[in-house]
Amino acid sequence: MxxxxxxxxxxxxxxxxxxxxxxxxxxxxxxxxxxxxxxxxxxxxxxxxxxxxxxxxxxxxxxxxxxxxxxxxxxxxxxxxxxxxxxxxxxxxxxxxxxxAGLSAAQRLHALGWIAGSPAQRLTPSALAQALGMSRQNLVRAINGETGETPKRWLLRIRIKRARNLLTDPGLALNDIALMCGFSSHAHFSRTFRDITGMTPQRWRKWRGGPVAARRRDLSGS
Structure with a gap:
């Protein structure tokens, strides 16, 4: 204390x-x-x-x-x-x-800044390790100690978070969002999005556009 x-x-x-x-x-x-x-x-x-x-x-x-x-x-x-x-x-x-175990506070803040300023195509474990001045092995240990995930999975969640933000813009096509978030195809994007969120991008876009109360009911019933 x-x-x-x-x-x-x-x-x-x-x-x-x-x-x-x-x-x-x-x-x-x-x-x-x-x-x-x-x-x-x-x-x-x-x-x-x-x-x-x-x-x-x-x-x-x-x-x-x-x-x-x-x-x-x-x-x-x-x-x-x-x-x-x-x-x-x-x-x-x-x-x-x-x-x-895990990233130090300074490394974590540096990583968040690098992630925010990097295009999705560059969000790879090797690029992150280089940005933090760490070996790939040490990065794996640090990310796993902090999140319980591999760096690849952790960065994939961040790319999907970017995709969720983009999906709130009805003027953006799903194919364009997939490319903007570093996915090679719409099919790859949809599979990954569903794996992480439990929904397809189409369903998430429709669900996110609904009333907050309806989203809470949907969550409590799932």
Whole structure:
């Protein structure tokens, strides 16, 4: 407890949420207390007056409103990025680095920045390892220690997340979205999208365009 004494309330909340989100596996089944803590953090991020913090808060809120198989991983990444928006960031980074297996806080933030600025075709384990100055072997160990996945699977989830964002634009054809997200064909894109989200891109686009209440009913019944 003493090691967290120099942290702000928000930084302590991020650390606690990371332990609760990252320490579990399987389906996303949050309790009310966890959701309340996320609401508190989101309110703080939105009130910072910092566009980056506000964007992270909005993304976190959207992830909680439309949960899916990858929600835990999405929230884990957003929490790590949010660490840079808190008071006592340097001390929080040291605590995150000391947690053991996984990317360090600095590596995680570097990776998120590289991912955000890279075209989908370049989102490969080898390119990420090069960007972080790591060997492919060390990257495999770090990503597996942090997410329980291979780097390839982790980056594939990120590409599918980009695809979900693009699917909200009704003017974009599925073939174009597949190419923009680095898939060789529409068939490959559809198979991968269904494997990760449980829906085809067509169904997800229709489902995402419906009312939030209907999406929640669909989730609770699945």
């Amino acid at each position: 003493k090691r967290n004494a120099n942290l702000s309330h928000e930084a302590r909340l991020i650390l606690a949420l990371l332990e609760r989100v990252g320490g579990a596996r399987g389906a996303w089944l949050p309790d009310n207390a966890l959701l309340r803590d996320f609401d508190t953090l989101i309110d703080h991020l939105l009130a910072q007056g910092n566009p980056q913090c506000a964007s992270l808060g909005a993304l976190m809120r959207d992830a909680l409103a439309a949960t899916h198989a990858g929600t835990r991983g999405v929230l884990h990444g957003l929490l790590m990025a949010s660490a840079a928006c808190t008071d006592g960031t340097d001390h929080l980074a040291l605590l995150l680095d000391a947690r053991g």
